[in-house]
Structures are given as structure tokens and as C-alpha cells.
Amino acid sequence: MPRDHRSGWQRRRLLVAIGAGTLAGTAGCLSAVDGENGGSTTESDNASGSENGSPYTRVYEETVDSVVLVRVSGEQGQERGGLGTGFVHDDYVITNQHITQGRSTVSVQFRRNDWQEASLVGEDAYADLAVLDAETPDYAGSLSFLEQYPAVGTEVVAIGNSFGLNASVSTGIVSGVHRSLRNPSGVTIPDAIQTDAAVNPGNSGGPLVNLEGAVAGVISAGGGDNIAFAVSTALARRVVPALIENGEYDAPYLGVNAVPTTPAIAEANGLEEPIGVYVNQVAPNGPAAAVLRGSTGQTTVSGTPVPTGGDVLVSLAEQRIGTPSELSSTIALDLSPEETTTATVRRDGSETTVDLTVGTRPPADASSGGGT
Template sequence: MYLRTNGFGPRTTGRVGPGPDRSQLSPSLTYTSIEPKHSTEPMTPTRRRLLRGSASALIVGLAGCAAIPSGPDSTDDTPSPVGDGTYTSVYEDAIDSVVMIRTGQGQGTGFVVDDAHVVTNAHVVGRSTAVDVRFIDGQWRSGSVVGTDPHSDLAAVTVDTVPSAATPLPFVDDQPSVGREVVAIGNPFNLEGTVTTGIVSGTDRSIPAPTGYSIPDAIQTDAAVNPGNSGGPLMTLGGRVAAVINSGGGDNIAFGISAALTERVVPQLVEAGEYDHAYAGVSVTAATPGIAAANGLGDSRGLLVVEVADGAPAEGILEPSTRTRYYDGERVPVGGDVLLAVDGTELTTKEDLGSYLALETRPGDTVELTISRSGSELTVPIELGTRPLRRGPYR
């Protein structure tokens, strides 16, 4: 059993302030998706009222006594006090658009993004081409998987006759700030329509993809995420989707695929059935003080090129490390170019490079890399290719 648990439009992206070098972050993650199937009775109106009533009681108990935030004019980037009924309002406004997705192997969560499509995780649908989709009112619909992208762990499902109450959930326009309160909605452990709450614990995280690459620009939260939450929405109190829930590692650490990446990938899945990711073919590591000292670098900055994949766009352009040596009791790579910036954007962590390539470029684009080589700083162009379907740490 795996444990890992979307309207489209332009949006801006951004990084939140200085922080630790997240290239060293290696959480132990489990896919929170597929919960093994159990028999599910149709949801009657009475049961639905009981479910919503129970959820409301729980939410109000957690909400506290501060003033209720202002109405539609409040934005996702303006901190708002939480009052009785705030979580309930987010839940009730969204729940008709959140679905259970059932395959032959198990079940997960998804949500409506336009008048005919639902978004979920690629690992929820697996290799299935047809799925069953259940809405909160108990209605089942047939769904067809129209596209999957294992590199971003996203999938698009077309649904026969979406109920009129299931309106598309909008995405945030900007990356949510760390500390913003969020609501996770899904079907953990076959508990349909469950809501949990938390905050945005971090942004611009890098999390493992099913293909062995990394999913950049991810959102970290401390909201409870369990098996069956996969593919569900992580929502702001403004009623917008901040991320598509995809994984949880325990200890109040869970992750979601950012709205920015989802908005790039999903329209292409709907249109073409797949998504091509830009690819340079380099493996890098942050130039820590130890690496900088071992390589005789003046400053501890940038990303050291550790490896260049055979036949990759960067082959013959970037020079990788040639050996390793011990420095201060640690084996570190020696030699190779240090990446300082891409198209003028400074690179301080691996996440910076991954997020830039994922959100700002496409295969065929040419990027200008500012590098440090043998004590000199220069700029080299690289025409990006298409990421191959293989396991590896390459970007």
C-alpha cells in the first residue's frame, strides 16, 4: 500500500526569504495515496447532513474565538484572524468539488478543475485508464484518465457529467507565505470528506517523484495527511488551492505539488495526454563551506556540478567534478564548474535551479548559465532538452 497523498490562469511565483540550505533536506516520505478499497454505501441526504454537521462541530472546536476575517475582498497574502466557522466555510464551499477516485488497486482523492476534468496524483491512478469517481452527494461517475505525468505526480481525469454543484476550485495567484493557515480535504482511510487543518510550514521544497527525479517548488504543511488523501486540495482560508496533496512523512510533515507547477502541467495533460519537462542533464550539490575550501573557492556560494549525464544538453558545455577528497573528515567532490545564476537569477540551492527550470522554461529554450570555472566567471548558453523517463538526480 502506498502512503503519499485543482480553472487555470497566469500566476506569479516567488521564494520566501532566506532559510536553511534545503538541498540537505531528506525527509523520509511515504506516498499517502492509495487506501485499499472497502465497500462504500451510497451517501444518503441524512448521512450527508450528519457528516457535514460532525465536520462543522470539529472545525468550530478548533477555530478559536478571534474575529472572522473579512469577506471576498480579503486576499490569500493578507494574514487573517481565524474565527468560529472559518474552516467550516472553506470546507462547505469546496466539498462538492472534492471527489473520491477508485481504481482496481485502491482509492485516493481528486478535485474538479473545469467543467469536465478532475485532477489527482499520477500514483493514485497508476496504470489505470478508467476509474470510478464519487462525489460527496454519493453519486458515482465514470472517469477516463486522459493524461498522467509521473515526473510531477499529476494526472487528469475526464468525468461524465460533472454535477452542477461541483464547481471548479480556483488556484492561488501567488505562492502562499510561510505561516498561512491551510485546510486539507480528502478521503483518508476511506473516511469520505475529511478535513484537517494546519499551516504552510515551508515553500520551495524538493520532494521525490515516482520516476526518481525530484518535484520542485513543493509546499510543506503540518496539516494531517494520511493514506487516501493523495490528490486532494490543500486550500487557503481564502478558498483557493495552494497545492495538490501528495505525500506525508509523519511528525507533522506533509507535502503538496504547488499550484504553479500544477497550472503548467495539467492543461497539457488535458490537451496532449503528457507533459515534457525541460532538462539540462546535470547533477549538482550546494557549494558548502567544506566544498568551497576543498576546491579553493573564494566564497561558499552556488552549485557545484557533480555529474553530467551522457548525451545531455549540458554535455561538453559544463565540466563536472573529477574526483573526491577528504576535507575535515568528510569526502567532498573536487573540480568542476560552479553554477552561480541562470538567466540572471542567483542559484543558492538545488531547489532554486529545479524550480526555475520547471516554472520558467520549456524544452527547446536556451538559458544563460553564469558559472565559475578555474577562478574565472563566465556565461555559457545551454539549449534545454526533454527530460527522459529514467531514474536519476539530474536537472
Template sequence: MDQDVSRRHLLAAAGSVLSASVAGCALQAPEEISRTDSPPEDEELGDFPDEFDTPEQRASSPPADSEQTAVYEQVVDSVAAVEVRTSQGPAGGSAWMYDDSYLVTNDHVVALADSTYVRFRDVGWREASVVGTDFYSDLAVLDVENKPDSATPLPLVDGPKAVGTPVAAIGNPYQLAGSFSTGVISGQDRNIQAPGRDFSIADGIQTDAAVNPGNSGGPLVTYDGEVAGVVSAGRGQTIGFAISAAMVKRVVPELVDNGEFEHSYMGIRLLDVRPALIEANNLPVSWGVYVHSIADDGPSNGVLEGSDEDRTVNGREVPVGGDVIVRMDDWPIPNQERLSAFLALETDPGDTIEVEVVRDDERRTVSLTLGTRPPAQRPRQG
């Protein structure tokens, strides 16, 4: 595979399309493509020419006092811009060095790509190969040869960081490579509702750092330079989401080794326990996860019980008769977020778990053997 892409090859990868975005993945507009000066027709897009600042020249600049500047310089050389070609036109995102060989990005950035390119700060575009993708966690792994020596692996955090921890998102929003926005971790244990997915992404991180189209796949880092999460989606000016480092640790090694990841599956539809459910079911507990319905061919069929009728509470139909899950193995389950995190981080398909439920006003424990989540149904192109 040629690693440095010729100008003619690159222009073919950047055909004209209308500007759009999908969960942080930006489609490029023709005007944006034409703003970049191109080298002569026969020149390859390799390392940047001498008139650009080199890492050595930047290192000789006066030291910065800013803690944010320090973490930026520590991390930015390990973050890459991503450009892909699809049947719908070119699109972009971000990626970062996971280890000495591979980069991590989002599934939705590269899954439908016919070809993929990455560019680090001080080198030109390189063609990359997709090693593995996982639709359900929105994670993907890329391989690219001839990486610059400055592109060193970014470590993952050892455990969850507290709400209020300063973080920064580094990536390629709107093709502005190496952009840096700061904020804090503003929430943990979120279920990320990604477009086109029937299952949410568990254990998500919420941040108020600016997340824009093109940030997808880039790292959300602490001021120690460790990756707390992989930016996945933005929901407004002060709400963005990242896939947790814990999820990365679970999924990415399988993508490297096998190209895919299998998720545990219960085959149930759930509701959080709320006041109307408590009243309609006369529940002896005020928290937990209510089993609304069960897939006929799912692993929970015959083990758990779903609702069998509705009851009117304050003018609204509320399901009644279903189990309330309050514990799985040694994990208390106060809500759907905890149940999703338990399945995603602690179990594998085929595991047998102990599920404590409230049924007919009594607590009881049942054994459930988990299945494998059905294959993803990806949106069709064009």
C-alpha cells in the same frame, strides 16, 4: 460510459487486498470495504437517498462561527474520493474540480489503474477516464460525466503564500471521505522526493496539516478557498508536501490538451555548495549549485564542467574541479531547490538559457540549450 456504477460492478472494483500505502495512496482492506451498507442488488449507486442530508438541508442548519467550517463548506462539494482497480487490487485517493470539465489528482493514484471511479459528497460512484498523467510532477487529470452542480471549480492561488498562512487539506484519508485537517504553510520551494522517481518535484509546499494515505491528489486550500497545492506525500505527523499551484498551472493545461507534459533537462548531477566543498575547491563563493557529473549524451556535455577528482577533507572524499552554478538567466541560484524551480516554472525543452558559473576562481557565462527529460520508467506492477 455508464456513469452510475451498479453494486455488483463496484464490489468487483473492491476485491480483497492487504492494507498498504504508497506516498498517500491507500490500498483498501477487506474490513473497510465491508463496513459500507450496500443498496439492493438491482439498485444503481446514484445520488444518495432522501434520508441523507442534502445541501439544502445542511444550508438550513444554524450558521457556524468557525472560519474553518466556512472554508470546509465552501470547498468540500468540489472534492471527490477516488477509487481505482489495478492488478494489485483496489487503491484510493482524492481529486478536486480544476475547471467545469476536469478533475486534478496525483499521477501515483491513477497511473496504473485499469479502471477509475470518483464520488462526490452527495452522489454515488461515477466511472472516470484518465485524460493525462505526468510521472515527474505527480499530476494527473480525470474526466467524469454527470458531475453534480455543487461540484464547482476551485480557483488556484495567484502566487506563493507566505510561510505561516493557514491552510487545510481536504480529502479521503483511510476512506474517510470529506475529511478536513488544518495547519499552516510551514515551508516553500521544497524539492519533493517522490518514491520511484529519479527527479524530485520542484517548487513544493511543506505543511503541518495532517496528510495521511488517501489524501493524495486532494487540495491544500487557503482559508479563501483557493488551492495552494495538490497533496502528494506525508513524511510524519507534522510534515506533509503538496505540489504547488504554480506547477499545476504549468502542467495541467498540457495534460488536458496533449495527455502529457515535457520537462526541461540539463543532464547533470548536482550538489549544494557546503563547507566541505568550499574548502576542497577553494571556492570564492559560499553558495550555489556544484556540478558533480555530466551525462555523456546530455545537453550540458561540452558546455558545463563536472568534477575531475576527489580530495580528502576531514577524512571525507569531496569532489573537486566542477563548475558552480550561481545564476540562470535573471534567477540567482543559491541551491538545488531554486535551480529545479527555475527549470520547472520558467523554461521549456529547446530553450537557450544563460548560465553563470564559477570556474577556475572566475565567473563566466555560458549558453546552454535545454533538452527534454528522458521518458519515465514506471515501476512495474506485481
């Protein structure tokens, strides 16, 4: 679709309300009031940046024009809306679902003070991703998703509107992969990337990029304690195209709640050693209801109540499962609704293989009756 490319370089400034309660365990939608935050940005501010030899300066200059401020108006009866971040990908703007929250339109500000009304193309709460359609200026190039997992220790740069301060940058490393992250809506996002880059309110929806400028994750949560999280691009590569094409994403779902197989659980359930994950609950009407078995009783080990009778899930879709996070990642990335796959379980002292038909995850505001 043709775009109208009118721009000026002055950056809009904002006055934001900053308080200890703003963090609330998320990097997300920062409350904002009308005003400006003092100081201005001109083209000369960064004119000599690439001359200092810093790889962080280089990647910042290569990507910052593609990063936008997302401003959400307050809902009816509310004085305040919020601020977040987004970035251009394939001529759309990617941000977090916990920023858009179903609003049909939001305002986005591109780097050179180009304000646009962006329409919501689609959003998914379970991945905390949203896609916006805006008239993208020609200087705001598309940022690509990293095709493979970033290695733990990879240097990364977080770019966003931290505390409403436009185009802020922080640096760090990838601290872990395949994490499970509970987002502000209360649902668990699988396969998250962990980083120690500073992430604060207003950063949500922004890109976490490697030093080649590829997006390693979509920032979702942080709290200023050297632990922040981003939606992995492995998940984004599944969800974003579906949101663009259909406005929604059908997430794979089994309807089980699993916990780590601790030594106490292994002892209580007759296992020689801890292995796999213990199926604590199975949603009564979920896809796995007639196939997998949850806890049927409880015993005490060293004075601690321990569940008994549930299956121990050892592998799924030919992937070894060692933690609940690995189970969530396997379901989210390797399976699709209506697909039939195999699972290996330990039950009643023996190992067996069962067939499972994957379902579609219920809406985030509905009771799923199980975790993944």
C-alpha cells in the same frame, strides 16, 4: 460538454485496511477492500456548520462538494486496488499520477454519492499530476488554482479521504515553499509546498486550500509527522493545461545533478566562500553535456571525501541559485524545452557565462543520467 446531473446526498462508506505499513512515506493510494466504513452522512450533518463562525468550517463547506474519492481497481492478478482523492478544476478532476499510474479508467465518487467512470486524459510522473474526465455534477464547482505562492505561515486546509474516511479535513499552515519532493515513483518533484496539516494515506490528489478556498497545492505525500507536501500550483498551472490539450507534458531538462556548496566543497574547489550549487554530475548525452562540467576528482577535507573539478552554478536564466531546490524550481517553472538560456558558473577560479539549450526530460521509467 453537457453534463447529466443526477444525484443523491447519501455518502458511500468504505471499510479500509489500516496498518503501520500503509504510510510508506506517501499520502497516496490507500489499499482498500470491498465494504463500508460505518456511519452515514446526510445533509443535516453540516446544516449548522456555517453558524459557528469558524473559518475552517466555512471554507470546508464552500469546497467539499468539489472534492471526490478516486477508486482504482486492482491490476490483473491483484485482489486490491486503492483509494485516493481528487478535485474538480475546469470541469476535469485533478489527482496524482501515483494514483492513476497509467490506468485508462478509474472510478470517482462525488460528494452526493454520484459514482462516475472517469477516463484518463493525461498524467505526468515528474509533477505527480493526472487529469481525469468525468461527468461533473452541477453542485461540484471548479476550484481555482492560487495565482501566487502562499506565504509561509498561511493557514491552509487539507480535504481528502484520509484512511478512506470520506471528506475528512485537517488544518495547518504553509511550512515552506520551493521544496524538492521525491514521489512514490522515485522521481523528484520540484517546487513543492510543505505543510504541517495532517496528511495520511488516502489524502493524495486532494486539494490543499487557503481560507479563501483557492487551491494552494495538490497533496502528494505525508507521513503523519507534521510534515506533508503538495505539488505547487505554480507547477500545476504549467502541467495541467498541457495534459488536457496533449495528454502529456514536455518537462524542461538540463541533465545535471547538483549538491549544496558546503564549506568543504568551497575549500576543496578554491572558492573564498560557499556560493551557488556544485555540479557533481552531468548526464553524458544530456543538454548540458558539452557546456557544464561535473566532478573530475576527489580530495579529503577534515577527513571527509569531497568532489573536485565540477562547475559551481551561481545563476540560471537570470535567477540566483543558492540551493539544489532553487535550481530545480527555476528549471521547472522558468524554462521550456528548446529554449536557450544563460548560466553563470565559477570554474577554475574564475567566473564565466555560458549558453545552455534546454532539452525535454526523458520518460520517468527511462534513465535520465542526471537529476534536473
